[in-house]
Amino acid sequence: MDNFVRDKLTEWNFSEYIDRFKDEEIDKESFLLLDEKAFANLIPKLGPRYKFQEKHKAIQKELENDGTATDSQVQTSSTMAWASLDQAAAPSISPQGKRKNPPTFPSTSTPPKQPCFSKPTQPTSKFERQAMKAAETCVTQVLEKLKTLPKKEFIDYLKGKMTKLRTGVKNKVLVGVFGKTGAGKSSLINAILGEPNCLPNGANISACTSVMIQVEANMTNYSYEAEIEFISKKEWEDDIKSHQDVMSDENDNKNEELVRVATAKIQAFYGKDGVGKSLKDLMKGEHFREIPEFLSPTNTVKMISCGTHLSQCSSVWIVNDIQRAASEREPWMILESSFSYLIQGGECENITFICTKTDDINPKNYLGSPVLKNTELHLDLEKKGAAERKRGCIQHRNEQAKIMLGERFNDEVVKKKPFIQMEKIFQVFTVSAEEFQNDENPILEQEQTEIPQLKQVLEDMNERHSKTAVKDYISGVYGILSLIKAANSNDSTMVEMKSNMYQLLKDSLEEQLSTITSLMTKHYNDLKKLLSEGVANSKKSCLQIAKEKVITPEARKDGRGYHRTLSSLCRNKGFCRSTNGDITDLNKTLAESMYAAINEKFAVIFPNAGTTGESIYKKICNFSIISDNMAKEWENTPMSLYLMFLTTEEHFLKDKLKRDVLLRKKVIYESLTDEVQIIMCPCYEEASKISGKGTLKKTQELLVKHIDSSKNPMFDNAQKKMLEGFENLREYIEQTLRTELLESLKRSLKTPNSLSLPDVSEQLENMETYKMLALRERTSQI
Numbered sequence: 179m180d181n182f183v184r185d186k187l188t189e190w191n192f193s194e195y196i197d198r199f200k201d202e203e204i205d206k207e208s209f210l211l212l213d214e215k216a217f218a219n220l221i222p223k224l225g226p227r228y229k230f231q232e233k234h235k236a237i238q239k240e241l242e243n244d245g246t247a248t249d250s251q252v253q254t255s256s257t258m259a260w261a262s263l264d265q266a267a268a269p270s271i272s273p274q275g276k277r278k279n280p281p282t283f284p285s286t287s288t289p290p291k292q293p294c295f296s297k298p299t300q301p302t303s304k305f306e307r308q309a310m311k312a313a314e315t316c317v318t319q320v321l322e323k324l325k326t327l328p329k330k331e332f333i334d335y336l337k338g339k340m341t342k343l344r345t346g347v348k349n350k351v352l353v354g355v356f357g358k359t360g361a362g363k364s365s366l367i368n369a370i371l372g373e374p375n376c377l378p379n380g381a382n383i384s385a386c387t388s389v390m391i392q393v394e395a396n397m398t399n400y401s402y403e404a405e406i407e408f409i410s411k412k413e414w415e416d417d418i419k420s421h422q423d424v425m426s427d428e429n430d431n432k433n434e435e436l437v438r439v440a441t442a443k444i445q446a447f448y449g450k451d452g453v454g455k456s457l458k459d460l461m462k463g464e465h466f467r468e469i470p471e472f473l474s475p476t477n478t479v480k481m482i483s484c485g486t487h488l489s490q491c492s493s494v495w496i497v498n499d500i501q502r503a504a505s506e507r508e509p510w511m512i513l514e515s516s517f518s519y520l521i522q523g524g525e526c527e528n529i530t531f532i533c534t535k536t537d538d539i540n541p542k543n544y545l546g547s548p549v550l551k552n553t554e555l556h557l558d559l560e561k562k563g564a565a566e567r568k569r570g571c572i573q574h575r576n577e578q579a580k581i582m583l584g585e586r587f588n589d590e591v592v593k594k595k596p597f598i599q600m601e602k603i604f605q606v607f608t609v610s611a612e613e614f615q616n617d618e619n620p621i622l623e624q625e626q627t628e629i630p631q632l633k634q635v636l637e638d639m640n641e642r643h644s645k646t647a648v649k650d651y652i653s654g655v656y657g658i659l660s661l662i663k664a665a666n667s668n669d670s671t672m673v674e675m676k677s678n679m680y681q682l683l684k685d686s687l688e689e690q691l692s693t694i695t696s697l698m699t700k701h702y703n704d705l706k707k708l709l710s711e712g713v714a715n716s717k718k719s720c721l722q723i724a725k726e727k728v729i730t731p732e733a734r735k736d737g738r739g740y741h742r743t744l745s746s747l748c749r750n751k752g753f754c755r756s757t758n759g760d761i762t763d764l765n766k767t768l769a770e771s772m773y774a775a776i777n778e779k780f781a782v783i784f785p786n787a788g789t790t791g792e793s794i795y796k797k798i799c800n801f802s803i804i805s806d807n808m809a810k811e812w813e814n815t816p817m818s819l820y821l822m823f824l825t826t827e828e829h830f831l832k833d834k835l836k837r838d839v840l841l842r843k844k845v846i847y848e849s850l851t852d853e854v855q856i857i858m859c860p861c862y863e864e865a866s867k868i869s870g871k872g873t874l875k876k877t878q879e880l881l882v883k884h885i886d887s888s889k890n891p892m893f894d895n896a897q898k899k900m901l902e903g904f905e906n907l908r909e910y911i912e913q914t915l916r917t918e919l920l921e922s923l924k925r926s927l928k929t930p931n932s933l934s935l936p937d938v939s940e941q942l943e944n945m946e947t948y949k950m951l952a953l954r955e956r957t958s959q960i
Contacts, residue, residue, distance in 0.1 A: 182206040190233050195221060210237070252915050306648045309948040313655040316941040317343065320662070323936035332929055336662060343654045353636075358508055359442070359499035362534030362611065366497060369611035369629050370636070411461075416749065418444070418460055423742050425453070480945070493530055493639070500533035500575065500608060501717070504582040511761070513591055530586070530605050532632070533579050537610040537621060540570045550574075567622050576608035607632055652948055657826025659942045661926055664819035666935040675817050680927040686803040687919055691912050697797050698908040701783050705776060705904060709897040714774030716893045720768050721885055728764045741874035748865040748877065750853055765858060768885065769850040772896060784843045794839055798832050798911070803919060820926050827922040835911060842910070846903040853896040857888050 181206055187196050197218055203213075212220075212234060223228040317340055324340075327333050357363050421440035431710055444452045444460075452460060498509045513529070522844075545556045559570045587604045607628045613620050614627040624630055726732065729744075745761060747754040752765040767772075785793050812818050861884035865877045885892075 180205045183209050186237070190230065192221075192226070192230060223321060249726050290766060302872075305948075306645070310648055310946055312948060313652050316655055316659065316938075316945060319941060320659070320936060321940055327934075327936070332665070332925070335925055336524070336658065336935075338523075339654075339658050343658070343672055348532075353493045353495060355495045355497060356509075361497045361499055364499050365611040366532065366534060366609065369609075369614045370633055415457070417463055419457055420742075422457060493528055493635070495530045495532055497532045497534055500536050500579055501538070503531070503533045503579050504586060509649060510586070510590055513587075528603050528605065530607065530635075531583050533576070533583075533606065533608045535610065535612070536572050536576055536627075537613045538606050539568065539571050539575065541567045543573045544575065565621055569626070572610075572622065572624065579608055580606045652831070652945075653826050653829060656942075656945050656949065657823045659733075659938050659945060660819040660826075660934050662825040662938045663942055664816060664823070664926070665929055666937065667816055669816060670956060672816060675815070676820070676927045679812070679817060679820065680923055682808065683803050683923055683927075684920070686805065686808075687916065689925075690801055690803055691915060694797055694801065694915075695908065697792065698794070698911075701779075701792070701794075702901065702904055702908070704779055705783075706897075706901055708775045708779055709772065709900060712772035713773040713893040713897050715775065716768070717889050719771060719892075720889055721882065724764060724767055724885055725882065727767050728762055729881050741877065744874065744877050745866065745868075748862045751862050763851075765851045765855045766883075768854045768858070768892070769896060770891065772850050776900075780847065783849075784839070794907075794911075795836055798835050801832060801915070802828055804828070823926055824919075824922055827919070831915065831918050834915060838909065838910070838914075842903070842907050846900060846907065849899040849903050850896045853890055853899045857892040857895065858884065861886075861888075 183199055183206060184196055187193060189200065199209075204220075214231070217227050217231055217234075221230055256626050321337065321340055324333055324337050353539070355363050355367065398414060421444055422439040441453055448460060448465065496509050496513065498506060503509070509531070532573070541559070544550065545559060547569075550556050555570070555574055559567045562570070583606045584604065591604075597620050609629055609632065610622060610627045611629065614624065614629040615620040715902065728747075731740075743754055747762055747764060752763065754762045782792055783794060785795065802825075806826060809818075812821055862881060865880050868880070
């Protein structure tokens with residue numbers, strides 16, 4: 179055991195395991211390579227092991243190994259993952275812990291049944307690859323030189339900057355894949371990966387992947403990684419109870435589809451015998467011996483991995499069988515219910531509708547339909563062979579599906595959401611995973627299955643992120659080399675120039691910050707006015723809206739079975755999702771008028787794609803303390819090296835702020851619903867305890883009474899919370915820019931000259947060839 183391991187165990191409060199690590203001869207190198215199996219051997223107890231695993235994961239990401247890293251550890255692209263979420267996953271799902279970015283999936287341009295990539299994602303062009311290699315060499319050389327110098331604050335600062343470059347920014351881009359059970363999500367993902375057995379599909383069993391799944395690229399080795407989030411025992415018990423309630427419903431209006439799904443879910447886990455057992459029997463520990471994580475009192479996460487490497491991508495995909503793509507309501511319910519969260523409260527840039535199983539068609543029936551029977555298409559295909567006839571029917575139906583889905587999206591989504599300001603938000607693909615993987619007598623050519631086109635979409639996304647990451651790395655290296663070169667100068671005239679530049683840039687900083695303050699103050703006042711209108715409208719109409727949409731809907735006037743929905747809603751703090759995908763969210767319903775008041779303005783302030791003239795993103799992109807005149811004035815002087823470093827610092831800081839603004843935007847937007855939920859929670863808790871005869875009526879009366887008596891503080895608090903969140907965002911942006919840039923100014927322009935730093939002239943000269951990659955436009959958009 180070395181000091182590194184001993185220090186880490188002590189720092190993390192795991193001193194009791196020092197001897198165990200020592201016995202196993204764990205040194206720094208092997209410590210960083212520990213995997214899940216090793217964790218179990220070294221730390222037997224489950225609780226401490228999970229805590230250690232999280233800390234170990236963090237240190238691996240930071241790569242705190244004196245700045246050294248292998249090529250595979252240098253981040254040149256964002257992380258790709260994917261998720262498959264069955265629309266009918268459970269009769270009742272609590273929003274707690276579920277409202278996060280859905281997992282996603284990777285892409286490859288290689289033929290099916292081949293590994294996606296042979297090594298971690300690399301720059302796509304020869305020039306970029308050369309630039310990365312040169313930059314990595316420079317970093318290694320300079321770090322080796324810095325290690326030989328006496329320990330000083332400025333030296334540590336430089337080493338820290340270069341080490342941080344090696345770890346990169348691990349920006350995860352996700353693609354959510356949504357669709358009901360049996361829609362073909364798993365088969366689609368397998369086809370795109372070229373791995374037919376990566377995910378199980380429903381060819382032989384039911385409900386194979388009816389849970390949230392996340393599989394993502396591993397950027398430090400050549401393995402698939404699967405992150406499995408286990409729900410708590412209580413959540414599982416609630417879900418099983420909901421399934422059993424559906425199956426035991428004896429009224430005449432019993433939904434056979436819901437019963438089928440509920441039965442399939444229980445059989446998938448417990449087998450056929452599970453359907454007739456009691457809830458108590460189904461919750462016995464004997465069923466979970468192989469799932470120790472399930473027995474944890476809280477939600478836990480388990481990581482598993484296997485061979486091969488993946489890449490990265492981003493989008494939201496809605497998957498549905500082509501035979502019901504235009505007529506079925508479930509996919510559109512997904513869009514309707516989650517649209518504000520994906521767009522206003524999220525970061526979705528586009529929505530892709532994927533029609534699956536396009537090869538599943540009967541040409542005789544299709545051509546014999548009244549619409550086609552006497553058309554030119556019918557007469558033409560009737561003369562051809564069986565294969566050509568089927569191919570023609572598939573292609574015709576595909577084109578018709580794209581037209582109908584485009585029209586429906588425009589009518590049912592775009593026209594109802596005037597705040598949408600995204601171009602090309604919606605696209606349709608018609609795919610056949612079966613034909614794409616058919617090696618014997620396929621009906622469709624590869625391109626006609628549209629799997630290659632989907633792959634290309636993902637490849638393009640990955641390439642864009644890869645290029646950005648390469649530019650970030652090159653500019654970072656160039657900036658630090660510039661600072662070392664400038665700080666190593668012994669030119670006495672630079673002392674005064676540095677002092678003048680410091681004051682000029684400090685004044686410029688305050689001037690630029692004032693423009694951000696001005697814009698955000700304007701937005702704050704506009705939001706306050708709109709929210710006030712929303713509060714007034716909510717107080718007038720919330721009770722009526724809540725009754726019509728949730729509490730006593732006209733469609734469920736007789737109340738048959740609806741008491742289960744309300745009971746589930748109250749148990750889950752106002753949110754319920756039925757097995758057919760219906761979402762009932764009383765909190766969001768109560769906040770409906772407030773959202774209607776601010777949605778259009780919110781989209782102007784926080785657009786998801788590109789920027790608007792008044793967006794915060796645009797203001798951050800345009801922010802710079804270095805004016806064009808200033809850059810030109812110092813262009814041919816040694817001071818230009820300092821400006822190069824400061825320009826790089828600005829760039830990284832602005833990128834960080836744009837990511838932070840996105841995260842805070844989500845919190846700000848959801849604050850209205852969150853505050854409503856806080857006021858409603860005591861009522862939900864009380865209502866969830868109601869049982870016996872008259873449960874529905876008592877629950878309804880209690881909800882109505884509480885809403886009516888609490889509506890004033892409910893909406894006043896919601897307005898206050900959103901405005902506080904926006905004001906906190908303004909303060910955070912200003913404080914971050916001021917603090918970070920003043921620190922950079924101090925480090926670069928307040929340090930003395932002739933610090934006896936390493937000579938980096940050779941490294942800087944080598945990087946001159948790639949300077950164009952480093953000099954990114956300061957006004958680049960996100």
